[in-house]
Amino acid sequence: MKRLRVEAPQLIVIFYLIILAVSLKFIGISYIDMINESLIKWVMNGVLVLSLIPMINVGAGRNFGLPIGITAGLIGMCIALEFRLEGWLGFGVSILAGSLIAVVFGYVYSLILNRLKGNEEIVGTFAGFSFIPIMNIFWTLAPFKNRQMLYPVGGQGLRPKINLDGYFAGILDNLLKVDIGRLVIPVGLIFFFIVLSILVYLFQKTRMGIAMSYIAENESFVKLSGIDINRYRTIAIMFSNVLAAIGIIVYSQSYGFVHLYDGPFMMAFPAVSAILIGGASRSKATVFNAMLGTYLYQTTFLLSVPVANAFLIPEMSEIIRMIVTNGIILYAFLYEGVKRRNEKV
Amino acid sequence: MMKKITAFLLSLVMIFSLVACQNADTDKEASQDTSGDNVATEEGSNFKIGIVTPTLSVSEDEFRAGAEMVEKYPDIVKHITLPENFNTELETGISQILSLADDPDMKAIIVCSGQSGLLPAFEQIREKRPDIITIATMLDEPELMAEYVDISFATDWVRRGETIPKKAQEMGAKTFIHYSFPTHLAKEAVAQRKEMMEKTCKEIGLEFVEIITPDPQTGDGPAAMQQFLREDIPRQIAKYGPDTNIFGSNCPMYDVIIDEALKLKYIVAEQCCPTPTQAYPTVMNLEIDAEDLGNYDKINQLIAEKAKEAGMTGRLSGWAMPSSIYVPKFEIELAKYIIENNLELNEDILNVDFLGDFSEEAMGIRADFRPLDENTNNYYLLVLESIYY
Numbered sequence: 001m002k003r004l005r006v007e008a009p010q011l012i013v014i015f016y017l018i019i020l021a022v023s024l025k026f027i028g029i030s031y032i033d034m035i036n037e038s039l040i041k042w043v044m045n046g047v048l049v050l051s052l053i054p055m056i057n058v059g060a061g062r063n064f065g066l067p068i069g070i071t072a073g074l075i076g077m078c079i080a081l082e083f084r085l086e087g088w089l090g091f092g093v094s095i096l097a098g099s100l101i102a103v104v105f106g107y108v109y110s111l112i113l114n115r116l117k118g119n120e121e122i123v124g125t126f127a128g129f130s131f132i133p134i135m136n137i138f139w140t141l142a143p144f145k146n147r148q149m150l151y152p153v154g155g156q157g158l159r160p161k162i163n164l165d166g167y168f169a170g171i172l173d174n175l176l177k178v179d180i181g182r183l184v185i186p187v188g189l190i191f192f193f194i195v196l197s198i199l200v201y202l203f204q205k206t207r208m209g210i211a212m213s214y215i216a217e218n219e220s221f222v223k224l225s226g227i228d229i230n231r232y233r234t235i236a237i238m239f240s241n242v243l244a245a246i247g248i249i250v251y252s253q254s255y256g257f258v259h260l261y262d263g264p265f266m267m268a269f270p271a272v273s274a275i276l277i278g279g280a281s282r283s284k285a286t287v288f289n290a291m292l293g294t295y296l297y298q299t300t301f302l303l304s305v306p307v308a309n310a311f312l313i314p315e316m317s318e319i320i321r322m323i324v325t326n327g328i329i330l331y332a333f334l335y336e337g338v339k340r341r342n343e344k345v
Numbered sequence: 346m347m348k349k350i351t352a353f354l355l356s357l358v359m360i361f362s363l364v365a366c367q368n369a370d371t372d373k374e375a376s377q378d379t380s381g382d383n384v385a386t387e388e389g390s391n392f393k394i395g396i397v398t399p400t401l402s403v404s405e406d407e408f409r410a411g412a413e414m415v416e417k418y419p420d421i422v423k424h425i426t427l428p429e430n431f432n433t434e435l436e437t438g439i440s441q442i443l444s445l446a447d448d449p450d451m452k453a454i455i456v457c458s459g460q461s462g463l464l465p466a467f468e469q470i471r472e473k474r475p476d477i478i479t480i481a482t483m484l485d486e487p488e489l490m491a492e493y494v495d496i497s498f499a500t501d502w503v504r505r506g507e508t509i510p511k512k513a514q515e516m517g518a519k520t521f522i523h524y525s526f527p528t529h530l531a532k533e534a535v536a537q538r539k540e541m542m543e544k545t546c547k548e549i550g551l552e553f554v555e556i557i558t559p560d561p562q563t564g565d566g567p568a569a570m571q572q573f574l575r576e577d578i579p580r581q582i583a584k585y586g587p588d589t590n591i592f593g594s595n596c597p598m599y600d601v602i603i604d605e606a607l608k609l610k611y612i613v614a615e616q617c618c619p620t621p622t623q624a625y626p627t628v629m630n631l632e633i634d635a636e637d638l639g640n641y642d643k644i645n646q647l648i649a650e651k652a653k654e655a656g657m658t659g660r661l662s663g664w665a666m667p668s669s670i671y672v673p674k675f676e677i678e679l680a681k682y683i684i685e686n687n688l689e690l691n692e693d694i695l696n697v698d699f700l701g702d703f704s705e706e707a708m709g710i711r712a713d714f715r716p717l718d719e720n721t722n723n724y725y726l727l728v729l730e731s732i733y734y
Contacts, residue, residue: 029580037576044572147632161600161627255572257600257627267568301559305573306580309556319527322560 007279009332013296016324020303027310032182034302040173040186041298042291043193044254048271049278049290050193051243053200055120056285057209058236059216060113062275065124066268068109069244071135072102077249077258078158081167082146091168091253098245106238113237114230125268132265139260162258169256189254196246197287203239212236216283273297276332300324392452393423394680395445396673399458400426406669407457414677422677423451427458435462442466446474453478453680457673461485467493478683478690480676487717491724495690498676500668501715501726502534505615506541508728510551513590513614516660516733520552520585524574524602525594526560535594542592551590554581558598567597574601582609590614599624607655613662615731620667621645641666642709645732652734664729665710671729678707695722 024031048066055063063069076098080090109127116123140157144150149162163169175188203209212232215222223229248267252258275285278293304324396414398407411424425441428434443466445454454470454477456463461484470477471493481494490497510521523539530536539555546553558574561567574593578601582589590612591602599616603624606613616623621644626633629651637643645665652661664671682703688694697714705711710730717724 033580041572041576147634148630150633159627163604163627163630166630255568255575256604259568263568270569301569301573302576305557305559306577 007335009277009328009335010279010292010296012331013277013300013328016328017296017300017303020300020307023307023311024303027307029306030182036184038295038299038302040189040254041302042295043172043186043189044251045270045274045298046193046291046294047196047247047250048244048267049247049274049294050196050200050287051240051247052271052275052280053240053285053287053290054203054212054236054243055240056275056280056283057204057216058212058233059219059283060233060237061120061124061282062272062280063124063240063244064121064268064272065109065113065128065131066244066271067128067264068105068131069102069241070248070264070267071131072105072241073098073245073248073252074258074260074264075101076245077164077252078142078144078149078162078260081149081162081164081258082144084146084167086167087171088168091171091249094168094249095246098249099242102241102245103238106241107234109241110230110234110237114233128268129265132262136261158260160259160261160263162260164252164256164258168253171253172250173254192250196243197291200243201287208232208235213284270297273326273329276329279332281336391450392421392684393448393450394418394421394453394455394677394684395423395425395448395451396677397425397427397442397445397454397456397458398673399460400429404459404669406667407673410670410673411457414674418677418681421681423448427460438463439466439469443469443473446470446477451477452684453480455479455673455676455680456481456483457676458483464489464493478680480680482672482676487721487724491717491721495723496679496695497724498672499724499726500672501728503537503541504715504726504728506538507545509592509615510542510545510590511549512662512731513592513612514549514551516590516612516614516662517588518551518590518612518614520554520589521546522554522556522581522585522589522591523594524556524558524591524598526558526562526570528560528562529594539594552585554585556581561595561597570595571597571601574598575605578602578605578611579609582611587611593617596623600627603661604628606661607652607657610657610660612660616663618667619664619729620670621648621663621665621732622667625663645734649734657734659733661734662731663734665732666729668727668729671708671710671712672727675704675708675712679703682707690723692722697725700725 021031024034048070051066051069052063055061073094076096077094079097080094083093085093112127113120113123142158144158149158151157151159172189172192173186175186176191178185178187204213211222211227215227215229215232219229248264274293274297275290276293277297278285278289278291280286280289280293396411398404398411401408408426411422414422415424423445425445427438427441442454442456442463445451446469451474456466456479463483464485467479467481470479479495481490481497482499483490483497487497487499513521521542523542525535525539530539543553543555556577558577559569561570578591581591587610591606592613592615593599593602594617596616596618603613605611607628621641625631625648626644629648631644631647631651633644633647642665648661649658652658679700682688683690683694693699697716700714701711712730713728714725715727716722717726
């Protein structure tokens with residue numbers, strides 16, 4: 001049960017959430033609507049957060065290069081849209097094509113990261129950032145023919161956003177919805193998330209998964225035991241990228257648009273923030289961390305803006321939210337740092 | 346040693362390419378000149394209009410407008426572009442503009458660019474070739490532009506703070522919601538427009554609601570803002586009812602705003618940058634055929650059809666074409682009209698009624714012009730006529 005322990009940073013966020021929830025009562029937003037929205041938001045972003053786990057556990061740092069995996073998923077969706085595949089077929093083909101591309105991207109990405117051990121986070125950030133302009137060229141030049149995807153003025157190149165209505169928008173959101181009074185639980189969506197989470201969990205329990213977690217803890221020891229570290233890292237990075245590709249597809253079906261070009265630019269940061277709030281450290285993250293962190297982070301987002309809009313000067317609401325969420329992330333870092341130092345002493 | 350050789354080779358390549366390109370250019374220009382002359386003698390008229398725009402990657406609209414006008418009048422319009430990073434290469438930009446004035450047939454020079462600092466070019470043109478008509482749309486001080494440029498046009502972003510709420514009321518709105526975020530409200534034009542909207546709403550009896558969204562320019566990017574709109578708009582409509590107009594100060598907001606409008610049936614009187622090509626094609630999944638590209642009537646018609654399907658006729662509105670495409674085209678048409686009819690730049694042309702009528706005749710859309718102030722008659726702020734879907 002040690003893994004499920006909730007530590008100080010999470011307690012602070014939970015406390016903040018309770019304050020927000022109580023103040024909701026005064027501004028007349030119903031709790032039930034909020035719970036409905038928070039569940040969808042949880043899964044919508046959850047898979048992206050989940051994708052960070054394999055890389056953290058193999059010691060490759062928090063994956064700030066998330067845009068690379070996301071892009072693979074975007075290409076997967078574009079391929080499905082190009083052939084006008086609707087419903088489950090479109091969704092399935094997106095995931096399949098996205099995963100295949102993610103494996104290729106993950107391999108190339110791992111070649112870079114394996115040469116720059118120890119600096120993965122900063123390298124990943126720049127790899128992600130520099131990958132986006134390259135993909136921008138791809139989006140404009142790729143020979144897609146479906147006119148619903150192309151620019152309306154020039155007629156060449158993909159639109160910055162492509163609507164998924166009529167393809168597979170909301171396909172998971174609306175799967176097996178269970179209504180309990182006004183409370184709507186998207187069972188299918190949550191089920192999909194839990195299946196993925198269990199996969200990640202089981203992966204950690206395999207021989208390979210266990211070996212990976214030791215790489216993060218003590219690399220030279222594992223090396224001396226005759227394990228090819230780079231191979232394990234490559235596999236973990238590819239796995240992370242595949243999950244990120246699936247993550248963006250889940251995100252997009254919920255959001256309703258495929259967001260190309262600069263869309264994935266900043267997506268690594270909320271995901272990393274979420275897993276930090278969930279209590280992950282630099283070299284150890286669990287599925288529970290990802291699930292808890294995403295729920296807390298996204299729900300704070302959901303609640304704080306309307307509450308602050310109602311109670312404070314409107315211009316202040318956004319600033320306060322930034323201070324609180326970023327402050328908590330900083331606190332999580334400090335907490336982790338201090339704890340580590342105490343352990344050493 | 347290797348390094349030196351490489352450096353030497355590289356510099357050779359550079360010199361070669363410089364020289365080679367220059368030759369090709371002069372050849373091309375010379376051939377263009379002769380062909381231009383031939384046509385001109387055939388037609389009996391002999392003039393050219395030069396248009397200067399940013400490059401495609403800097404601003405698609407102005408560039409495409411220029412390119413389309415070259416296609417329309419291949420013998421008259423000459424289209425050149427400013428350097429890519431124009432802020433650091435002002436000198437190059439100025440000399441490019443001046444190069445147009447070297448052509449004796451050049452009768453008008455038009456500069457359309459969202460930047461400032463190119464005014465010295467106009468000063469020199471006036472010295473060197475006083476017969477050339479200059480028209481500009483730039484971000485320099487309006488007073489200075491009125492002094493050095495013959496006619497200037499600019500889109501009137503602030504006045505829209507007054508026109509949008511009024512239009513929303515005509516369309517049946519009782520509440521006016523304004524979505525924005527701190528870094529955007531720190532921009533003067535946005536803040537002024539918001540204040541203007543608030544004031545106008547009060548005057549005409551609309552309820553003004555201001556809502557702040559997560560900031561897309563910090564941390565979490567535009568995704569967080571759009572997600573917030575997805576959640577917040579249904580709440581607000583539940584609170585204020587569908588007779589509500591929603592305005593967002595940032596372009597990426599409109600994908601969500603219009604998408605939700607089709608579901609919740611509220612009013613969108615105008616986008617922040619009104620154009621049929623923004624958000625509508627994405628949200629409505631428009632399929633624009635290759636031959637209809639740039640055909641705004643057709644695009645507007647498609648939008649109107651989709652709006653009707655959604656039962657939204659009369660609740661969506663915008664401008665028939667983006668002002669950044671309208672303005673360069675209009676300026677070329679105006680210059681052509683003045684030169685062809687040998688007109689003087691006087692009150693006959695520089696008045697609000699003539700410009701409005703001319704716009705309707707030449708462009709098919711009416712625009713509402715307004716001079717900068719009482720003493721200036723050659724700097725106009727314009728708002729385009731609305732189209733209701």
